[in-house]
Amino acid sequence: MNIVVCVKHVPDASSDRRFDGSDNTVDRVGVDGLLSELDEYAVEAALQIAEASEDAGSQVTVLTMGPENASNAVRKALQMGAHQGVHVADEQIHGSDALASSLVLATAIEKIGESGQVDVVLCGMASTDGSMGVVPAMLAERLGLPQVTVVSQVQVDGHTVTARRDGDAATETVEATAPLVLSVTDQSNEPRYPSFKGIMAAKKKPVESWSLADLGLSPDDVGLSAAWSRVESFAERPPRSAGTIVADEGDGAAKLVEFLASQKFI
Amino acid sequence: MTEILVLVDHVDGAVKKTTSELLTLARRLGEPSAVFFGSGAADAAPALGRFGAAKVYAIDDESVGAFLVAPKAEALAQLVESTSPAAVLVPSYAEGKEIAGRLAVKTGSGLIVDAVDVEAGASEDAAPVTTQSVFAGSYTVRATVTKGTSIITVKPNSVTPEEAEGAATVEPVSVTISDTAKTAKILSSNPREQTGRPELTEAAIVVSGGRGTGGNFESVEAFADSLGAAVGASRAAVDAGWYPHSYQIGQTGKTVSPQLYIAAGISGAIQHRAGMQTAKTIVAINKDDEAPIFELVDFGVVGDLQQVLPAATDAVTKHKS
Numbered sequence: 001m002n003i004v005v006c007v008k009h010v011p012d013a014s015s016d017r018r019f020d021g022s023d024n025t026v027d028r029v030g031v032d033g034l035l036s037e038l039d040e041y042a043v044e045a046a047l048q049i050a051e052a053s054e055d056a057g058s059q060v061t062v063l064t065m066g067p068e069n070a071s072n073a074v075r076k077a078l079q080m081g082a083h084q085g086v087h088v089a090d091e092q093i094h095g096s097d098a099l100a101s102s103l104v105l106a107t108a109i110e111k112i113g114e115s116g117q118v119d120v121v122l123c124g125m126a127s128t129d130g131s132m133g134v135v136p137a138m139l140a141e142r143l144g145l146p147q148v149t150v151v152s153q154v155q156v157d158g159h160t161v162t163a164r165r166d167g168d169a170a171t172e173t174v175e176a177t178a179p180l181v182l183s184v185t186d187q188s189n190e191p192r193y194p195s196f197k198g199i200m201a202a203k204k205k206p207v208e209s210w211s212l213a214d215l216g217l218s219p220d221d222v223g224l225s226a227a228w229s230r231v232e233s234f235a236e237r238p239p240r241s242a243g244t245i246v247a248d249e250g251d252g253a254a255k256l257v258e259f260l261a262s263q264k265f266i
Numbered sequence: 267m268t269e270i271l272v273l274v275d276h277v278d279g280a281v282k283k284t285t286s287e288l289l290t291l292a293r294r295l296g297e298p299s300a301v302f303f304g305s306g307a308a309d310a311a312p313a314l315g316r317f318g319a320a321k322v323y324a325i326d327d328e329s330v331g332a333f334l335v336a337p338k339a340e341a342l343a344q345l346v347e348s349t350s351p352a353a354v355l356v357p358s359y360a361e362g363k364e365i366a367g368r369l370a371v372k373t374g375s376g377l378i379v380d381a382v383d384v385e386a387g388a389s390e391d392a393a394p395v396t397t398q399s400v401f402a403g404s405y406t407v408r409a410t411v412t413k414g415t416s417i418i419t420v421k422p423n424s425v426t427p428e429e430a431e432g433a434a435t436v437e438p439v440s441v442t443i444s445d446t447a448k449t450a451k452i453l454s455s456n457p458r459e460q461t462g463r464p465e466l467t468e469a470a471i472v473v474s475g476g477r478g479t480g481g482n483f484e485s486v487e488a489f490a491d492s493l494g495a496a497v498g499a500s501r502a503a504v505d506a507g508w509y510p511h512s513y514q515i516g517q518t519g520k521t522v523s524p525q526l527y528i529a530a531g532i533s534g535a536i537q538h539r540a541g542m543q544t545a546k547t548i549v550a551i552n553k554d555d556e557a558p559i560f561e562l563v564d565f566g567v568v569g570d571l572q573q574v575l576p577a578a579t580d581a582v583t584k585h586k587s
Contacts, residue, residue, distance in 0.1 A: 134367030248569025
């Protein structure tokens with residue numbers, strides 16, 4: 001099994017996330033970042049599939065795109081146990097939207113496939129910053145592969161993948177044959193913590209850095225100037241005005257219901 | 267008049283409220299045409315016409331229910347090709363976003379996801395302007411699509427549906443679905459259990475419970491029922507196995523924008539805020555007076571929810587009778 005896991009380096013949700021006013025993009029450099037939490041489930045799923053595979057030479061390649069510090073996301077995945085990394089780093093990528101990002105990732109996956117067919121492309125269900133949840137579907141579209149996404153249980157038997165998708169209105173069982181694109185939810189597994197050994201070993205694992213030119217892509221295809229959509233303006237939401245807080249001294253419920261009635265909710 | 271395609275959200279022909287919201291928004295941009303997948307378009311047409319749908323494109327291809335996402339995207343792309351709409355509005359549920367994503371790639375169009383508002387552009391030819399709420403609701407962003415057709419997914423509860431008469435003429439559309447789109451086979455589909463409560467993302471009032479329930483959701487459910495509300499849960503409660511994942515509110519669960527959100531025993535971590543911060547009115551009940559949820563509330567009670575909620579349930583019931 002040859003598995004590629006797409007991961008994203010995102011601004012830490014507990015830090016002060018913000019926009020860069022000069023070009024209305026997400027500030028990815030001036031804030032603390034980390035491997036998107038939801039991508040840890042994808043890395044774990046990839047490792048589990050590789051470990052369960054009869055093919056002893058199973059390889060997990062972690063793929064990311066973004067500025068210099070995005071390599072932190074690759075390193076974390078390597079520490080967890082992925083075998084090698086690819087980082088598409090190019091200044092021209094800055095400001096890429098989901099369409100451009102999926103183009104870069106799909107092209108990189110095709111290039112990785114030149115040295116051996118990629119059987120599974122794994123993604124998290126969404127990033128924790130843009131949280132659009134569309135890139136896995138776009139990758140399936142661009143690569144012409146089956147899309148088995150937003151699944152919370154995965155079974156691999158040879159090249160047949162069966163998965164449980166907890167949809168909005170129904171729970172579905174989906175089946176497809178590799179090569180395919182798979183995205184997993186935070187219900188799918190329990191991501192492992194890097195061991196000390198894993199952390200040491202990661203330092204020796206190969207990480208290739210590719211530019212757009214390496215992928216045969218032109219700067220006109222990606223980045224802010226080529227984006228398919230544009231942020232016209234952004235505004236920080238005004239802080240909510242301080243509400244009324246009462247301590248329950250036996251009358252908390254009455255005061256609560258009084259408030260609900262005053263707001264016409266009952 | 268400019269045509270706007272609206273993807274209909276329905277369960278076995280019963281049109282959901284999100285569809286009337288999308289039709290209402292579509293009328294700001296042009297003349298809405300509903301796109302209905304599956305059988306039963308004729309039965310659904312009156313409900314679509316009531317909110318201004320001039321046409322109902324009925325796509326009843328057997329591949330649509332048999333394979334995941336891809337056939338719908340392909341069919342929609344063919345309809346976009348033949349009708350050249352100014353915009354396509356899609357409901358923001360997981361599958362809707364995926365359909366929209368593939369449609370954007372297929373048609374070389376820009377995509378905006380999770381809009382909470384859509385307005386017409388400044389001039390007749392200008393693309394619609396969307397509003398999104400991002401970074402756990404801490405920023406609002408206005409954006410436009412700059413290439414191709416504007417493809418926009420819209421969150422439930424973004425607008426109050428307004429009725430307007432539409433002809434809702436049903437036009438059957440035949441589509442050609444490629445073999446590539448028929449590769450992720452749906453072996454079985456079990457509809458979600460009906461609770462008798464409103465759907466979480468559509469509900470006007472949501473009462474949700476967290477770690478502070480200690481696993482006992484009875485008082486949360488009873489209070490919700492007294493208000494006619496939906497029930498939600500925090501990630502902590504779901505991870506503990508106290509409530510099903512399909513009710514989880516937050517970054518990795520559902521996003522809700524109800525008129526009233528009541529958080530019981532939920533501390534209000536950033537992951538949770540991401541799913542509820544756009545609620546109009548927020549109420550919290552929590553033992554810990556330093557819980558971050560109190561920074562968001564319009565009204566808060568510091569106290570034990572197992573004491574407060576049953577008493578409040580009685581008081582609401584009494585008030586209503």
